[in-house]
Amino acid sequence: MRRRSTAPPPRDSAAGVLLACERQAAAAGDGRRVIQVRSWRAMLRAAGGDPEVGELLLAFAREDG
Numbered sequence: 001m002r003r004r005s006t007a008p009p010p011r012d013s014a015a016g017v018l019l020a021c022e023r024q025a026a027a028a029g030d031g032r033r034v035i036q037v038r039s040w041r042a043m044l045r046a047a048g049g050d051p052e053v054g055e056l057l058l059a060f061a062r063e064d065g
Contacts, residue, residue, distance in 0.1 A: 014054025015044055021061050037061065 009015035018041050025033035040057040047053040 014051070014058050015041065015049065017058055018044065018061060033064075036064070 009019060011017070011020070018037055022034055022037040022041065025031075025037060040060060044050075044054055044057055
C-alpha cells in the first residue's frame, strides 16, 4: 500500500498558494470557492505538479479571487 505525503507543500509553490486560497475560502465560509480551488488542486496533482499547469491554475485563482 502506498502512503500519501502528509507534509504541506512549500508556500511559494503553486500547490502551496492554492492550499492557502482554499484555507482562506473555508475560513470565509465561501463553499463555492472551496470547491473550485479543490478542483484546481486535484488538476495539479493529476498533472504531476507540472509547473506550467501550476502557473495556469494560479492565473485562474488570481483572476477569480
